[in-house]
Amino acid sequence: MNFNTVKAEALHAAWLPDKEVTLNILRLDKIHAVISGNKWFKLKYYLRDAIAANKTTIATFGGAWSNHIAAVAFAAKEAGFQSVGIIRGEQPVLSDTLTNAMEWGMKLHFVSRQEYRDKSLIKQKFAQNVAYWIDEGGYGPIGVKGASEILDFVDLSDYTHIIASVGTGTMLAGLLLKTNDRQKVIGISSLKGNYSLENQIRALLPQQKAEASFQIIHDYHFGGFGKHPPRLIDFINEIHSFHQVPLDIVYTGKTLFAIKDLVQKNFFKPQSCLLMIHSGGLQGNRSLPPGTLLF
Numbered sequence: 542m543n544f545n546t547v548k549a550e551a552l553h554a555a556w557l558p559d560k561e562v563t564l565n566i567l568r569l570d571k572i573h574a575v576i577s578g579n580k581w582f583k584l585k586y587y588l589r590d591a592i593a594a595n596k597t598t599i600a601t602f603g604g605a606w607s608n609h610i611a612a613v614a615f616a617a618k619e620a621g622f623q624s625v626g627i628i629r630g631e632q633p634v635l636s637d638t639l640t641n642a643m644e645w646g647m648k649l650h651f652v653s654r655q656e657y658r659d660k661s662l663i664k665q666k667f668a669q670n671v672a673y674w675i676d677e678g679g680y681g682p683i684g685v686k687g688a689s690e691i692l693d694f695v696d697l698s699d700y701t702h703i704i705a706s707v708g709t710g711t712m713l714a715g716l717l718l719k720t721n722d723r724q725k726v727i728g729i730s731s732l733k734g735n736y737s738l739e740n741q742i743r744a745l746l747p748q749q750k751a752e753a754s755f756q757i758i759h760d761y762h763f764g765g766f767g768k769h770p771p772r773l774i775d776f777i778n779e780i781h782s783f784h785q786v787p788l789d790i791v792y793t794g795k796t797l798f799a800i801k802d803l804v805q806k807n808f809f810k811p812q813s814c815l816l817m818i819h820s821g822g823l824q825g826n827r828s829l830p831p832g833t834l835l836f
């Protein structure tokens with residue numbers, strides 16, 4: 542697969558110089574037209590592992606608008622694998638994401654929300670032994686290893702804080718493998734009240750990693766995973782019209798909103814240099830009625 546090189550771009554927003562804070566955004570959304578953002582990084586070593594294990598089928602889990610499902614379907618096809626997607630929700634209303642996944646050859650199985658919770662039962666039912674299973678969202682040490690390569694695109698010594706969106710925390714753990722103890726990694730959780738995250742992330746980190754090196758902020762879920770009230774939509778439209786940066790409604794829109802709010806509340810000391818990871822996910826914006834976003 543061919544990837545574009547990406548870089549950290551400065552955001553020149555009026556609310557930054559007031560507080561003597563600078564913000565660069567690492568535009569992983571530009572890395573590839575289909576597998577954008579953090580998903581390629583998380584998948585990379587799983588695919589290698591599957592090849593080493595002589596598997597011909599990749600199987601995984603996700604929702605109807607899942608960036609992970611889209612990325613696995615495409616990457617599996619490119620790498621010459623069959624793929625299987627276990628999709629949460631009985632009523633198969635085919636989203637654009639799932640339509641694409643099928644076009645890329647993924648076989649979809651719809652399971653009820655209740656059934657979806659028991660992943661080991663699902664694995665038994667659907668070809669456990671034949672397939673190489675990737676956990677939901679690519680969670681696990683192999684995903685972390687790939688995600689750590691995200692920071693190879695920047696000169697890390699420029700930054701005091703690295704800020705990223707969090708689902709499973711796999712990407713955040715990867716970022717933490719590269720940062721030093723004077724840098725703080727901040728995760729903005731897209732899920733409501735997911736207080737097991739901190740432990741999920743610790744479980745992926747080497748023991749010597751300082752406890753204070755990361756912080757998860759749980760205050761910017763906007764009502765829950767996938768929820769996108771008008772003030773979030775307005776913010777995303779405003780950022781695009783002022784700065785031409787497209788954000789997604791599930792992760793990066795919430796993260797930049799959080800950064801702005803935290804800057805304005807003096808969360809960051811003057812002279813702080815922030816790096817936000819734009820982790821992609823723009824394909825999910827297709828779940829909105831046309832015209833909701835202005836881009």
Ligand SMILES: *Cc1c(COP(=O)(O)O)cnc(C)c1O
Pocket residue numbers: 578579580608609678706707708709710711712713789792793820821822823
């Ligand atoms: C999947 C995804 C995340 C979450 O990554 P985790 O490693 O699960 O925390 C963040 N941002 C975007 C755009 C994503 O698609």
